[in-house]
Amino acid sequence: MTNELTLYLIIGAILFSLGVFGIITRKNAIMVLMSMELILNSANINFIAFAKYGGMNLEGHIAAMFVIILAAAEVAVALAIVLNIYHNFRHVNIDEISKMKE
Amino acid sequence: MSHDLLLKISVVILFLPLLSFLIIVFNQKRLGKAAGIIGTSILGIDLVLAAIVAFNKFVVYPNEAIIQWKFHWFSLGNRTIDLGLGVDNLAAMMLIVVTLISFLVHLFSTEYMSEDKRFPRFFSYLGIFTFSMLGIVLANNLLNMYIFWELVGLSSYLLIGFWYEKDSASNASKKAFITNRVGDLGFFAGIMIAFFTFNTFMFDEIFSQIRSGVLPFESGTILTAMGILLFAGAIGKSAQFPLHVWLPDAMEGPTPVSALIHAATMVAAGVYLTAKIFPVFTADALTFVAYTGAFTAFMAATIGITQNDFKRVLAYSTVSQLGFMVMSLGVGAYTYGFFHLVTHAWFKACLFLASGSVIHAMHHAMHKLHDHHSDPQDIRNMGGLRKTMPKTYLTFLFATIAISGVPLTSGFLSKDGILAGTLAFGNLSGHWLIPAMAFISAGMTAFYMFRLTIVSFFGDFKTEIASKTHENNTQIVLPLVVLAILSLWVFYSFNPIDASSGWFAKAFKPVETVVPAEYQFDFMMPYHDAHATESTEVSHGSHSYLNKFEEELHHQHYTAMFLSLAIAGFGILLSFIFYYYKKVDPDKVANSIKPLYLLSYNKWYIDEIYQKTFIGGTILLTKLMFWIDTYIIDGAVNGVAFIWRIFGTFVGKFDNGVVDGLVNLSGGVVGFSGSIVRKLQTGRVQTYLLLSIIGVILLLWWLF
Numbered sequence: 001m002t003n004e005l006t007l008y009l010i011i012g013a014i015l016f017s018l019g020v021f022g023i024i025t026r027k028n029a030i031m032v033l034m035s036m037e038l039i040l041n042s043a044n045i046n047f048i049a050f051a052k053y054g055g056m057n058l059e060g061h062i063a064a065m066f067v068i069i070l071a072a073a074e075v076a077v078a079l080a081i082v083l084n085i086y087h088n089f090r091h092v093n094i095d096e097i098s099k100m101k102e
Numbered sequence: 103m104s105h106d107l108l109l110k111i112s113v114v115i116l117f118l119p120l121l122s123f124l125i126i127v128f129n130q131k132r133l134g135k136a137a138g139i140i141g142t143s144i145l146g147i148d149l150v151l152a153a154i155v156a157f158n159k160f161v162v163y164p165n166e167a168i169i170q171w172k173f174h175w176f177s178l179g180n181r182t183i184d185l186g187l188g189v190d191n192l193a194a195m196m197l198i199v200v201t202l203i204s205f206l207v208h209l210f211s212t213e214y215m216s217e218d219k220r221f222p223r224f225f226s227y228l229g230i231f232t233f234s235m236l237g238i239v240l241a242n243n244l245l246n247m248y249i250f251w252e253l254v255g256l257s258s259y260l261l262i263g264f265w266y267e268k269d270s271a272s273n274a275s276k277k278a279f280i281t282n283r284v285g286d287l288g289f290f291a292g293i294m295i296a297f298f299t300f301n302t303f304m305f306d307e308i309f310s311q312i313r314s315g316v317l318p319f320e321s322g323t324i325l326t327a328m329g330i331l332l333f334a335g336a337i338g339k340s341a342q343f344p345l346h347v348w349l350p351d352a353m354e355g356p357t358p359v360s361a362l363i364h365a366a367t368m369v370a371a372g373v374y375l376t377a378k379i380f381p382v383f384t385a386d387a388l389t390f391v392a393y394t395g396a397f398t399a400f401m402a403a404t405i406g407i408t409q410n411d412f413k414r415v416l417a418y419s420t421v422s423q424l425g426f427m428v429m430s431l432g433v434g435a436y437t438y439g440f441f442h443l444v445t446h447a448w449f450k451a452c453l454f455l456a457s458g459s460v461i462h463a464m465h466h467a468m469h470k471l472h473d474h475h476s477d478p479q480d481i482r483n484m485g486g487l488r489k490t491m492p493k494t495y496l497t498f499l500f501a502t503i504a505i506s507g508v509p510l511t512s513g514f515l516s517k518d519g520i521l522a523g524t525l526a527f528g529n530l531s532g533h534w535l536i537p538a539m540a541f542i543s544a545g546m547t548a549f550y551m552f553r554l555t556i557v558s559f560f561g562d563f564k565t566e567i568a569s570k571t572h573e574n575n576t577q578i579v580l581p582l583v584v585l586a587i588l589s590l591w592v593f594y595s596f597n598p599i600d601a602s603s604g605w606f607a608k609a610f611k612p613v614e615t616v617v618p619a620e621y622q623f624d625f626m627m628p629y630h631d632a633h634a635t636e637s638t639e640v641s642h643g644s645h646s647y648l649n650k651f652e653e654e655l656h657h658q659h660y661t662a663m664f665l666s667l668a669i670a671g672f673g674i675l676l677s678f679i680f681y682y683y684k685k686v687d688p689d690k691v692a693n694s695i696k697p698l699y700l701l702s703y704n705k706w707y708i709d710e711i712y713q714k715t716f717i718g719g720t721i722l723l724t725k726l727m728f729w730i731d732t733y734i735i736d737g738a739v740n741g742v743a744f745i746w747r748i749f750g751t752f753v754g755k756f757d758n759g760v761v762d763g764l765v766n767l768s769g770g771v772v773g774f775s776g777s778i779v780r781k782l783q784t785g786r787v788q789t790y791l792l793l794s795i796i797g798v799i800l801l802l803w804w805l806f
Binding site for chain 1: 786787788791792795
């Protein structure tokens, strides 16, 4: 049992690391958003793993559901922002959009 | 007329001329020639009021010493300063003298100054001058007197310098002002001694305190000093030696001014002051006053003999006559000193106004001949004016007779009294030099006055200008006639050879000295002090005398009269021989006694001596001060500055090197570390994120 939990946690950690790596290295805002989804999903995997093996039971499921809803809302807002940025700058390179006030 | 009304009228008399000044001075352009009429008529009203006041004082209140007002001005600590105004017999007489002469001078000026471009201004100055002079006359205390004394100084400055475009006039006005200041300084010191000791400025209070034994610093010497210091004011104003130098120069002013200031009013102020404070003079102070006056009379008379400027001769004769008045007060002949002040005011004003008439006529004649180089005042350009200007000639001649002391004139009465006084003084005190100088001066006066008359009015016309002169109109002649008539004996005493029976001598009885007996001449002490048991006044025959001096004066009267007649007659005769019959050539006589002639011609070199000593000394002192300033004070300042500059260089180096170095070093260190740390701040979110993840990892690694 513990091994299975460990396996899940390792997958979550790998996903998290990939997400972080994506956020740090990617210049495209869409890619950064996708990497953030990876991090959120790694957290989801952890919740579910703890719900099944760690005794969190339903609370784990509910937390995972919250995260999914939150991620959906977040993506809706973030994509709208990215679209606006694209309108203004004709690109979505996050290194070059530091000047919001213009 | 009540006391109150009399004083109220006096106040009106005082302020009317000020009103004239204010009206004219603010409306100069608007009034123009009308200023003369306004000024003259205001003074006319003033004269009438003065006559009313004087009449009341002499007839209604002849026995009251003074009618006065005192009012509180302000307090300083426990000292109160009072002002006031009073009319005594002296003041009543002076009111008449000042207002009448001022009125006549106003009248005279309406014609004399008519071509002057600053005509209204002249009348405004006359107004302020008359106001100041009346202030002195009506003062019943030293403070009032000092205030108006200075006002007179100011207004005389304005009048003497009236033609200020001329350098000589503006210099003369400055000289008059500064010379007067020297005397005023002494006057002020005297006032301070009096106020410190007696706590009051009032004459009557000061006198009564001295009488009751209060002396400044309990010392008779200081009392003497106080008297002499107060008299110093008179030395300045009344042009006594050694401060007489301003008066002849002041002839640069318009001639009516000379008549007003230098005959009747301003110069009389000093004598008036001396008469007012007469009771406080101690024996030593009296001697000082007498010698000052006698020497002034003598010196000025010697100078008057050789001068060629018409007005300058009159100026020196004024100085000489003022010397007579002061000498008279000094020897104790109080009555005659003041008497001479009054009589002299009339005939000297007459002489000055007549000289103005002559100069006016000469000016017109020169104008007609287009001559702008000759001197209209030089008597060598005149001669024969008797024919062209008969009225001026007659009045001038009469005034000359009066000043020379010929019987049937007022001048004879007063001068005779003075000479008797000096004889009595010489007899009683042993100071024989004073009568000697007095008699010689009297003879010289007769000589030079007749010289002036003969040279300018008799003989033939010396120049074409003189022949073209003609008599002036009524505005000029009328004042002359009035003043000449006032020089008759009959206005003062019906007895033409003895003034002591006349109303004047009765109205101005000798005043008692208030000085304690130990500091006063025995013969000046009132009889009732010496013989306490006897009555107040000791009768001798039909007369009663205040003190031994008055008795002696009466005894010397006839001696003095004959002596003075002889000496005046000799002087007149001599001048006729010299200048009319020309039996002796004056130039030859002058050459034979060249040093004396030059001494007289150059006015005893007094101006030169002052130039060398006081003025030269002052200039030397200023040069010395300038040297000290340049080299010592500036040197010290520059030296200090130099030291500070060196010190400053060091401080500057320290500042630049050490302090700035430290500051720059810390700045540099911060800058250097900043340049390293700056590299971390890339502005990229991703870098920060990476670093924070590394940080979190390190933290976790360190924690577990």
